[in-house]
Amino acid sequence: MIFVTGGAGFIGANFVLDWLKGSDEPVLNVDKLTYAGNLGTLKSLKDDARHVFARADICDRAAIDALLDRHKPRAILHFAAESHVDRSIHGPADFVQTNVVGTFTLLEAARTHWSKLPEDEKQAFRFLHVSTDEVYGSLSATDPQFSETTPYAPNSPYSATKAGSDHLVRAYHHTYGLPVLTTNCSNNYGPYQFPEKLIPLMIANALGGKPLPIYGDGQNVRDWLYVGDHCAAIRQVLARGVPGETYNVGGWNERKNLEVVHTLCDLLDQAKPKSSGSYRNQVTYVKDRPGHDRRYAIDARKLERELSWKPAETFETGLAKTVQWYLDNQAWADEVASGDYRKWVGTNYAQRA
Structure with missing residues (x-):
């Protein structure tokens, strides 16, 4: 069995679903179910004996000890995190x-747990920590991409806590001597992403006839990684990664926000055209x-060179899949956009009018 934290969140839930599509090894899924945790994402596993869900806080040592x-x-995969920069600016204590x-x-x-295992199980055990490229700080337009040896320079409460x-x-x-593995990924996107993040927020607002708010001049650059590729x-890092090593995971897709x-x-415009005009007309600057x-960019050559991984999706193919998924699953998006979420969006963007 593998132990997954944050497995009802965006990346964690996608990982659990993906894992159980290709493996019969059970998953112990531990999630506190805060605002971004959604068991509805995992409804297809409701009667699947391979999926064991436990509602618990990773800060609750007694609960984690009992589960272990x-x-x-044989492995812990640590996805659980507060992850939204804007929320970290408003309330860093939770982060x-x-x-x-x-x-x-x-x-x-x-x-x-690891220290009490028999020697063969102790050698095989892994603790895989899922982190972010934001720990490396900001790049200029001409700086080389982040590598695994780039010095840390976090600039937000979110990235500072992830660096910690x-x-x-x-x-x-x-x-x-704990056999750990660390991955630092670029911006993820895809199915089941909570609609506070750029891509699902823009899809929801576009379909709802609302403004599409662009921060500043819209020229901030991010490297985009389809969640299935992540x-x-x-999986590759867990299976073949060297304990103590860090692996950067990127999509080779640098794009400006605009x-x-x-x-x-x-x-x-192609998939669900409006009666008049383009969705581009809803773009507004805040x-x-x-x-x-200003810019994040990942050099993922180590992962390709040492573990034979590279992304299967281009930005164009991944984004097309993502847009179609949200069009086909608007009920899911409507359900997660609760009153608390709408209140947060109103507070965040009212300050940027």
Whole structure:
């Protein structure tokens, strides 16, 4: 059995669904079910005995110890995190608690569990920590892409707490010998993404006839990674990664935010045209995010060279799949956009009018 934290969130749920499509090895899925955790994403697994769900907080040491003692997983895959930069600006305390304290608590529990395993199981055990490219800070237009040796320079409360968690994971390997693996990924997109993030927010607003808010001048650059490709990379790292190593996971798809939104509008114009005009007409510019990093870009050659992984989707194919998924699953999107979510969006964007 593998132990997955945050398996009801966007990337975690996609990983659980993807894992059980290709493996009969059971998954213990541990999630606190905060605003971005949604069991509806996993409804296809409701009667699947391979999927064991436990509602628990990774900061609750007693609960994590009990789950590890009962299920004795061969690996822990740590997806659970507070992950939205805007929310971290408004309320950094939750990010420190989940991303730093939660990771520390999980590492301590994992170390205790691992130390009690028989030697062969101890050698095979892995702790895979899923992190972000934002820990590396911001690039200029001419800077080389982030590599695994790029110095950390986080600029937001979110990225600072993820950097802290990365450092803890590294320290537990070097100090205690815990067999850890770390992945730092670029911006993910795809099915089941909570609609506070750029792509699902723009799709929802476009279909709802609302403005498409672009921060600043819209020229901030991100590298976009289709979530299915990310799941495939994590499987490879878990199976073949060298303990103590870091692997950057990117899509080789650098795009300006405005370009992303224009491409979305064009896809929607084709798939669900409006009675008059283009969805591009809904684009509006709003006040920029404080400390907004200008550019992220991932050099994923180590992962390709050492573990034979590279993304299967181009930005164009992945985005087309994503738009079609949201068109086919508007009920899911409507359900997760609760009153609390609408209140948050109103608060965040009212300050940027």
